[in-house]
Amino acid sequence: MTAAPATTAPLNAAAAAAATQQDGAGVFQVDNVDSEVEQPAAPAAAVAPAPAVTAREALRHSFTVGLSGGGATVFSVATMMWLHTIITYQQRHGTKFGETCKILWRQGGPRRFYRGVLPSLASAPLCRFGDTLSNELAMVWFHGQQQRRSSGGGSGTTISGGRGDRVDTKLPVWVATFLGSMGAAAFHAVVVPLDTYKVIMQVDGKEGLAVMKKRIATRGPVAVYDGALAFAGGSxxxxxxxxxxxxxxxxSLPRTRKGEGRSRRARSAFIGAAASIVSAAASNAFRVLKVYRQSHDRPDGLSYAKSIKQIIKKDGGGTRGVLGVFGRGLGGRVAASSLQGLVFNMIWQEMAAWSNDER
Incomplete structure (x- = not known):
């Protein structure tokens, strides 16, 4: 029941004539019948504090969010694989976008753009699962992101990727996010062999499997971890x-309410695109170095120092060569990442809204 606001009401004459006040001396009338008597406001109902979230609840919620993120990535891989193959080839050889498309087409037509799709369908969702799980756990445990459900009744609470009002705050968001990123980078170590195989297939096409077998025969299983350090840094x-x-x-952005599906999707798309552009620009140098090491043609291995020197030399030396380390495939990667981030975040948030019944 909502509290009634304080109001004033004139006392009518009939009521005033009958109104009396009793004290020890007898009965006497109320004077000034036209005066206004202030009605006291009802006390506001106390709001019960949100119950604390246990580690088990936080882990269960984060695992669910991670599954949503991994599921959304499957769609991204299926629709964007061709573009990522172009970008990976550019990062390895330093070719232009149009030139790369012609080379790949001559090597096998449309199928050439989808070499490595199977390991990609395995590694990309696993990586995104680790990303979303690590971030959600960090925001719950270290930032105190306990969320109150923004729509619907009940006194329960939910921890829901940004929906609702944050109740508690511990570490700053940038610190909590960094801790989540450290966890994600460690998780990515699990998928390095799959990622190495995917990159070799994207760069070498149908010869990729033979290249991988030759490396393993020469150096042993450790060969599948080429570029692992750059992979962790890039992650x-x-x-x-x-x-x-x-x-x-x-x-910081205004949150949508239950039933505002179109506004929620537009908000999610904008956030995903913005985050992907920033991420692509910040990590491209690590991606270039990772791809170069993973797809080199020396069975005995290639150090990071030699990889950097070769990239700089091939791209013209000096400042131009250094820019090659940071800029190979950057334009296409920013475009692809922003589009993929837009689609991914929109699908991810829709899956999260569906699981939380906040559509």
């Missing part, structure tokens, strides 16, 4: 800017 530098931008925008 950290890709994850942290993405989720820091995402977390800041989630907290």
């Amino acid at each position: 950290l530098m890709g994850h942290y800017p993405w989720y820091l931008t995402y977390n800041l925008l989630e907290q």
Whole structure:
């Protein structure tokens, strides 16, 4: 029941004539019948504090969010694989976008653009699952992102990726996000062999499997971890800017309500595109170095120092060569990442809204 506001009401003459006040001396009338008597406001109902979220609840929720993120990535891989193959080839060889398209087409037509799609369908959702799980856990445990349901009744609480009013705050959002990024980078170590195989297939096409077998025969299983350090660095530098931008925008932009599906999707698309542009620009150098090491043609291996020197030399040396380390495939990667981030975040948030019944 809502509290009634304080009001004033004139006392009518009939009521005033009958109104009396009793004291020890007898009965006497109320004077000034035209005066206004202030009615006291009812006390406001006390709001019960939100119950604390246990570690088990936080883990269960974060796992659900991670599954939503991984599921959304399957769609992204299926629709954007051709573009990522072009970008990977550019990062390895330093070719222009149009030139790369012609080369790949001559090597096998449309199928050439989808070499490595199977390991990509396995590794990309796993990576995104680790990304979303790590970020959600960090925001719940370290930032205190306990969320109250923004729509619907009941006194329960939910921890829901940015929906509702944040109740408690511990570490700053940029610190909590960084801790989540460290966890994501560690999780990515699991999928390095799959990622290496995917990159070799994208760069070498149908010869990729033979290249991989030759490396393993020469150096042993450790060969599948070529580029692992750059992969971890790229994961950290890709994850942290993405989720820091995402977390800041989630907290600062006006939130939608239940039933505002179109507005929610537009909001999610904008946040996903913005986060992806920042992430792509920040991590491209690590991606270039990772791809170069993973797809080199030396069975005995290639150090990071030699990889950097070869890239700089091939791209013209000096400042131009250094820019090649940071800029190979950057234009296409920014475009692809923004489009993929737009689609991914929109699908991810829709899946989260569906699981939380907030559509």
